[in-house]
Amino acid sequence: MTTAGPRPAARHRADDRRTAPADAGHWPDVAAVPRASWPVRAITTSVVERALRRLPLRVRFTDRAALGLGGPLMEVRDPKAFYARIGTRGLIGFGESYMAREWDAPDLVGALAVLAAHAADLVPPRLQRLRSLWARPQPHAQRNTPNGSRTNISRHYDLSNDLFAVFLDETLSYSSAMFRGFPADWTLLAAAQQRKVDRLLDLAEVRGGTRLLEIGTGWGELALRAAARGAHVTSLTLSKEQRELALERVRRAGYADRVSIELCDYREARGTYDAVVSVEMIEAVGAEFWPVYFRTLDERLAPGGRVALQAITMPHERMLATRDTHTWIQKYVFPGGLIPSTQAIEETAHEHTSLTAARRDGFGAHYAETLRLWRERFTERADDVAALGFDETFRRLWTFYLAYSEAGFRSGYLDVQQYLLTKEDPPR
Known part of the structure; x- marks a missing residue:
């Protein structure tokens, strides 16, 4: 089984590590929430929430009703940032949102297993056909x-x-x-x-x-x-x-x-x-x-x-x-x-x-x-x-x-x- 992210030089005391913000010098795409236009946020929210309603998950937000059919809990602590990241960076943004502590799950494996089991149908077929337009290609480097x-x-x-x-x-x-x-x-x-x-x-x-x-x-x-x-x-x-x-x-x-x-x-x-x-x-x-x-x-x-x-x-x-x-x-x-x-x-x-x-x-x-x-x-x-x-x-x-x-x-x-x-x- 490589971590492409940099190795931060700063060392935090054990009691500080859970609250220290991401170091912008080492983790620029985690430290800063990307800007997302209103249409992007609206479309992303609609697509993601439609998918979540059909999943055996329980997704709790700070600013709206919970979604899902019940199952492992996901807690979205910063919905605006969560949707901005997914709308601009897709699944990369989903992972970066976790790194930034904008969402969490008491049973992280359980929640991710539900998403993995439904990976093929999370995105509507019409958007899947347009993958080349919204999914970023692998870097040539x-x-x-x-x-x-x-x-x-x-x-x-x-x-x-x-x-x-x-x-x-x-x-x-x-x-x-x-x-x-x-x-x-x-x-x-x-x-x-x-x-x-x-x-x-x-x-x-x-x-x-x-x-x-x-x-x-x-x-x-x-x-x-x-x-x-x-x-x-x-x-x-x-x-x-x-x-x-x-x-x-x-x-x-x-x-x-x-x-x-x-x-x-x-x-x-x-x-x-x-x-x-x-x-x-x-x-x-x-x-x-x-x-x-x-x-x-x-x-x-x-x-x-x-x-x-x-x-x-x-x-x-x-x-x-x-x-x-x-x-x-x-x-x-x-x-x-x-x-x-x-x-x-x-x-x-x-x-x-x-x-x-x-x-x-x-x-x-x-x-x-x-x-x-x-x-x-x-x-x-x-x-x-x-x-x-x-x-x-x-x-x-x-x-x-x-x-x-x-x-x-x-x-x-x-x-x-x-x-x-x-x-x-x-x-x-």
Whole structure:
């Protein structure tokens, strides 16, 4: 799973963080409510309130009657600012309004899950057809060219290793775990992460002597467990912070002779490998470069080899409708990111490679539990986040991001897959 927003330098005392206004220097689009003309406000109010009346939500305003059919509570504290942001910036404005404390929800995941479940019909069909007129396109600067990818990845993963350590378990795994059952608790997370890694290594048939290419290092857990099997691992990352800590973990484990971690774009990979594993990396590739990504998997894989791929997915129709739209997640969390559909993955692999999708297993409910544990840990350790120099606006941003993601999986809007892709031996 990148925060595009800046890291504020100011540190606030724990008892001040809930009331401190957004720093205009670091968060200009949160600190200032955008100007919206009367027609924009009127149309936005009409469209949004019509949608809210039909949802299993209870939306309470300070200046008008509550809306909704009942369910999780949303409290809109500043309706004028709330509608001005949505009217001028759409869903980006909706997220910024939360960051600015203009609305809140006691059960944030529950409220967002309702919205996620109805994402396809929140906007009337006639306005959906005019999406290109009102939805902002993705910034050209966030294209995932080799240089662009380095910048995009750095803006998230180079925030601070200490920040991620606040809410991740000791394996430092930042992707979906696999639990034995629900509900899960924090003490089970590390084992569930290792179970996920081991299943991927099993899919790729990684064993002693296997030459393994990992695209997307994370903080090194998969490389460590592959090396423990006797594999020789080449792992690629664009994050300097991740590479530094992953190398330290490799040295401590005594696997420096088996694991090489390179600061390298996947397009620059060389050599041939018996297996390739890539965990939740495709979401940072961008649709424009999906064919290049899959061709890289194909070209680096020896005949008879296997690719194990873990990917977050979304419905194909929603992916097509939103793929060119600039989103709140892209602006503040994952610049240049795009979640594919299973159809897009399978069609791209089929059309651009000799790889065959031999198996696919979805486990979205496991990601919802993983995100819940991260979110609860992040909230419990808010003072530790503040001590690292991250202000209250940043904390609300990340609370919203983790809750927004969890809601996507709980509603079924998002899923996560483990793929096995195979490459047949050439005929003799």
